[in-house]
Amino acid sequence: MLPETVRSPAPPPRPALPPRPARPPRVIVVPQPDAWRAALARTGAIVRHNTILMLREPGPLASRIVLPLAFLAILHPLYEAAQGRSAGVGQAVIATLVTFSLLALSIAGGSILTERIFHTWERVRASAARPAEVLVGKAVPVMAALLAQQALIVGFGVVVLGLTVTSLPLLALAMVTWTLALLALGAALGVLARSFAELSAAYDIGGMILSSLGGALVPLAAMPGWVRHVAPVSPGYWVAAALRAALRGDSAGTLSASAALLGFALAFGLVAAVRAGRGWGRSARM
Amino acid sequence: MLVAEGLVKRYGARRALDGFDLTIEPGEIAGLVGHNGAGKTTFVEVVTGLVRPDSGRVSVGGMDVRRDPRGARQRLGFAPQELALYVSATVRDNLRLFAALAGLRRAALHRAVARVAEELQLTGVLDQRAGLLSGGQQRRTQAAGALVGSAPLLLLDEPTAGADPQTRAALLATVRDRAAAGAAVLYTTHYLPELADLGATLAVARSGRVIARGTQDDLVRGLPGELRLRLGGTEPLALPAGIAGRSRVIDGELRVASTDPPADLATLLAAGCSPVAVDVRSPSLDDLYHALAPEVSRAA
Numbered sequence: 001m002l003p004e005t006v007r008s009p010a011p012p013p014r015p016a017l018p019p020r021p022a023r024p025p026r027v028i029v030v031p032q033p034d035a036w037r038a039a040l041a042r043t044g045a046i047v048r049h050n051t052i053l054m055l056r057e058p059g060p061l062a063s064r065i066v067l068p069l070a071f072l073a074i075l076h077p078l079y080e081a082a083q084g085r086s087a088g089v090g091q092a093v094i095a096t097l098v099t100f101s102l103l104a105l106s107i108a109g110g111s112i113l114t115e116r117i118f119h120t121w122e123r124v125r126a127s128a129a130r131p132a133e134v135l136v137g138k139a140v141p142v143m144a145a146l147l148a149q150q151a152l153i154v155g156f157g158v159v160v161l162g163l164t165v166t167s168l169p170l171l172a173l174a175m176v177t178w179t180l181a182l183l184a185l186g187a188a189l190g191v192l193a194r195s196f197a198e199l200s201a202a203y204d205i206g207g208m209i210l211s212s213l214g215g216a217l218v219p220l221a222a223m224p225g226w227v228r229h230v231a232p233v234s235p236g237y238w239v240a241a242a243l244r245a246a247l248r249g250d251s252a253g254t255l256s257a258s259a260a261l262l263g264f265a266l267a268f269g270l271v272a273a274v275r276a277g278r279g280w281g282r283s284a285r286m
Numbered sequence: 287m288l289v290a291e292g293l294v295k296r297y298g299a300r301r302a303l304d305g306f307d308l309t310i311e312p313g314e315i316a317g318l319v320g321h322n323g324a325g326k327t328t329f330v331e332v333v334t335g336l337v338r339p340d341s342g343r344v345s346v347g348g349m350d351v352r353r354d355p356r357g358a359r360q361r362l363g364f365a366p367q368e369l370a371l372y373v374s375a376t377v378r379d380n381l382r383l384f385a386a387l388a389g390l391r392r393a394a395l396h397r398a399v400a401r402v403a404e405e406l407q408l409t410g411v412l413d414q415r416a417g418l419l420s421g422g423q424q425r426r427t428q429a430a431g432a433l434v435g436s437a438p439l440l441l442l443d444e445p446t447a448g449a450d451p452q453t454r455a456a457l458l459a460t461v462r463d464r465a466a467a468g469a470a471v472l473y474t475t476h477y478l479p480e481l482a483d484l485g486a487t488l489a490v491a492r493s494g495r496v497i498a499r500g501t502q503d504d505l506v507r508g509l510p511g512e513l514r515l516r517l518g519g520t521e522p523l524a525l526p527a528g529i530a531g532r533s534r535v536i537d538g539e540l541r542v543a544s545t546d547p548p549a550d551l552a553t554l555l556a557a558g559c560s561p562v563a564v565d566v567r568s569p570s571l572d573d574l575y576h577a578l579a580p581e582v583s584r585a586a
Contacts, residue, residue, distance in 0.1 A: 038389060045383060049372070049382070052375055056374045056375060057374050118369075118372065123364065126362075127384070128356055128359045128360040128389065279336055279337075
């Protein structure tokens with residue numbers, strides 16, 4: 001009971017409200033500085049661990065980095081013959097970057113599927129790490145690998161083939177937003193695939209379809225009319241558009257295409273988050 | 287350290303947990319036993335926060351698992367039933383990750399990894415890939431991941447399933463040590479002799495709830511043991527009425543379920559029975575398990 005001096009006067013009578021269902025109060029825990037440090041340390045540990053996992057099985061990473069350079073070195077004369085030197089080199093670099101970065105979905109999807117198959121996902125979920133820490137910890141090494149792959153392809157184009165990059169910041173923006181879309185798409189495949197065979201089929205077939213449909217391998221102008229109509233449903237279309245705009249220094253074109261890529265990233269990321277939230281423990285299979 | 291009250295978890299029409307209650311004190315090893323589908327693993331998953339109960343509450347070290355799942359998880363070490371190891375990483379890398387997730391850093395982390403590796407006889411394989419280890423070594427690595435953070439609550443879900451005697455002995459010794467140091471341990475198993483070795487208290491689960499809880503002595507007391515008599519003669523023996531209903535003959539040995547073997551033996555001798563050998567078998571955890579889960583006995 002409150003002391004007399006602080007007791008409020010009796011409130012006026014109010015109409016009776018229907019009873020509310022019992023629900024625990026919503027608690028929002030704001031991390032304190034120590035909690036932030038602990039979260040950073042946990043995230044760092046997950047980044048370190050996933051980097052080790054990727055480097056212990058370097059085959060997929062190495063092939064995704066070496067193959068595109070070989071592809072570019074062999075096929076760029078074809079593109080130059082078809083489109084002229086400058087445009088041909090640009091198209092060859094974009095075709096290689098889009099096609100092989102889509103194939104690199106295996107790295108993103110595989111890192112999640114591996115955790116599922118070996119039951120480590122549930123074990124890490126049962127630790128003190130927040131879901132965001134786990135996701136960031138898994139994404140950072142894969143993102144670094146995907147960006148390194150793209151940087152190598154562009155670097156090869158600039159140094160060996162004489163590719164002209166008008167705006168490096170725009171190119172970086174296009175590459176980063178594309179990488180985010182790839183990460184989210186890879187995560188979605190990683191949570192939905194039931195086996196490595198399924199995942200392999202998805203990124204092999206899907207990657208080739210998405211890059212072809214988007215006009216990355218062959219310019220849309222040279223494709224059938226129906227392809228031009230459906231091309232925008234493919235993220236490959238938007239990354240090709242973003243890269244072309246970035247190479248010629250077109251800010252508006254790069255920004256709009258990059259925004260579309262972020263939209264794909266959000267959509268795929270949502271699918272991955274919803275499915276991952278249900279877990280894969282024994283109870284989730286009941 | 288662990289308090290679970292009235293937990294209910296439904297999967298469609300099936301109730302995996304149906305009013306599950308369990309309390310474990312610091313320093314206590316609680317053996318959770320029950321047939322497949324009794325709710326053991328679902329209960330462990332609820333405690334870890336991997337599964338949300340439909341109703342009831344569970345807290346770890348005073349932290350409510352539903353309201354503050356991370357706070358609760360910071361206080362537990364978990365070894366799931368299925369092997370959950372990063373097979374392409376070394377044992378050291380596996381343990382480093384779980385130690386770091388438990389909040390250990392730098393020198394403390396390295397000490398914890400070295401200590402748990404020594405306890406579970408993994409020092410020699412610390413730098414081997416987990417996928418190349420023997421089954422027993424993998425089981426020990428799995429348990430080491432739960433123990434490395436020195437959490438006040440350990441959830442060990444069938445940690446010795448398929449393990450060799452060396453693995454079992456190392457693990458049981460380590461669990462005993464951790465409990466002696468104050469950790470509360472929830473230990474699910476189908477190997478009941480392990481619980482006797484651990485000196486664990488018992489919780490017997492059936493159909494999603496705990497149907498018996500107490501020390502082994504408390505629960506076994508009152509159960510019938512067995513009086514075994516190897517009979518010398520070949521003539522049929524007329525058993526006294528009070529004993530006939532509790533008796534069976536196996537390979538020429540008369541076995542009488544008995545809570546008072548001396549009295550039953552006296553009755554049999556008075557009835558003309560002349561055994562060449564007498565043995566008394568005390569009630570065991572197996573007897574308790576079969577008494578509390580008769581459907582398992584029938585299936586066996």
